[in-house]
Amino acid sequence: xxxxxxxxxxxxxxxxxxxxxxxxxxxxxxxxxxxxxxxxxxxxxxxxxxxxxxxxxxxxxxxxxxxxxxxxxxxxxxxxxxxxxxxxxxxxxxxxxxxxxxxxxxxxxxxxxxxxxxxxxxxxxxxxxxxxxxxxxxxxxxxxxxxxxxxxxxxxxxxxxxx
Amino acid sequence: xxxxxxxxxxxxxxxxxxxxxxxxxxxxxxxxxxxxxxxxxxxxxxxxxxxxxxxxxxxxxxxxxxxxxxxxxxxxxxxxxxxxxxxxxxxxxxxxxxxxxxxxxxxxxxxxxxxxxxxxxxxxxxxxxxxxxxxxxxxxxxxxxxxxxxxxxxxxxxxxxxxxxxxxxxxxxxxxxxxxxxxxxxxxxxxxxxxxxxxxxxxxxxxx
Numbered sequence: 297x298x299x300x301x302x303x304x305x306x307x308x309x310x311x312x313x314x315x316x317x318x319x320x321x322x323x324x325x326x327x328x329x330x331x332x333x334x335x336x337x338x339x340x341x342x343x344x345x346x347x348x349x350x351x352x353x354x355x356x357x358x359x360x361x362x363x364x365x366x367x368x369x370x371x372x373x374x375x376x377x378x379x380x381x382x383x384x385x386x387x388x389x390x391x392x393x394x395x396x397x398x399x400x401x402x403x404x405x406x407x408x409x410x411x412x413x414x415x416x417x418x419x420x421x422x423x424x425x426x427x428x429x430x431x432x433x434x435x436x437x438x439x440x441x442x443x444x445x446x447x448x449x450x451x452x453x454x455x456x457x458x459x
Numbered sequence: 460x461x462x463x464x465x466x467x468x469x470x471x472x473x474x475x476x477x478x479x480x481x482x483x484x485x486x487x488x489x490x491x492x493x494x495x496x497x498x499x500x501x502x503x504x505x506x507x508x509x510x511x512x513x514x515x516x517x518x519x520x521x522x523x524x525x526x527x528x529x530x531x532x533x534x535x536x537x538x539x540x541x542x543x544x545x546x547x548x549x550x551x552x553x554x555x556x557x558x559x560x561x562x563x564x565x566x567x568x569x570x571x572x573x574x575x576x577x578x579x580x581x582x583x584x585x586x587x588x589x590x591x592x593x594x595x596x597x598x599x600x601x602x603x604x605x606x607x608x609x610x611x612x613x614x615x616x617x618x619x620x621x622x623x624x625x626x627x628x629x630x631x632x633x634x635x636x637x638x639x640x641x642x643x644x645x646x647x648x649x650x651x652x653x654x655x656x657x658x659x660x661x662x663x664x665x666x667x
Contacts, residue, residue, distance in 0.1 A: 398468070401464065
């Protein structure tokens with residue numbers, strides 16, 4: 297991977313890649329693996345980027361696809377977790393941020409389905425509904441309703457944890 | 460819950476003084492460790508499987524030929540193969556892990572190529588030599604009229620020489636082919652993963 301490519305095309309989006317990878321992992325080791333795989337896939341797949349789409353949209357889609365693929369591989373290997381839920385017990389490594397509320401929010405996000413995690417992350421990153429629809433290749437009418445439902449779910453989970 | 464999710468997100472990341480971006484080039488260490496553990500486990504199983512195989516082959520040959528000399532030669536050959544294999548595995552274990560993951564895997568790849576080449580030559584020479592030894596034992600120790608010696612008696616002297624020669628050549632080809640097939644089947648997937656990892660590390664190493 298060239299230095300230019302990494303600095304020009306990946307580094308500007310590193311923060312969101314990290315935020316997405318954090319939502320699909322619960323240990324520092326896994327997070328670093330996921331981040332690396334995403335960077336490698338971005339490099340390997342760069343020629344498949346179509347100029348009509350936005351680079352950021354393509355990058356988010358690729359990041360989410362890599363995370364979903366790696367999660368699937370891990371599940372097939374370990375058969376430890378149910379599809380949508382993590383064990384309630386917090387794993388120390390998952391406290392990745394200084395802000396405790398943010399850590400709790402991440403724990404709640406990790407309890408969502410894999411697709412819902414991706415949707416809410418892009419929403420929280422203030423990506424437009426259009427962009428979210430483009431990333432997930434879904435119906436524009438549904439996305440607003442889905443985001444509302446996800447937020448309600450997250451509120452319930454957080455209320456349970458805080459109270 | 461008083462704060463909205465959006466506020467938690469914004470304020471939470473506002474408090475983050477820096478985003479901890481992982482260094483990409485160091486992150487293959489865990490993968491390579493797992494892969495090497497798998498390779499070493501397979502090699503150890505392979506090595507120790509020589510013992511039961513040697514026992515079965517020796518017992519079969521001794522029973523068939525009625526002579527202990529064949530058993531002795533077989534056991535000696537298998538023992539030598541075992542210790543050669545052990546020395547090779549020890550070599551792999553002693554490769555320098557303190558260098559980078561990329562250099563270590565490159566050394567592993569080199570070791571694999573050298574070991575396969577070594578064993579190919581060993582099979583190509585050792586196989587025919589073993590067959591020659593068996594022929595000689597049959598000819599020199601078994602009495603005339605024995606079911607095995609009647610083959611040579613029917614062929615006559617020149618026929619026997621041809622028979623021995625051709626069987627040695629055939630053994631060389633068969634043993635090498637079987638060895639290569641076995642390496643492909645047993646080690647193929649692991650070797651492919653090492654190759655892929657090296658390609659990835661090659662991509663990453665200039666930058667990070």
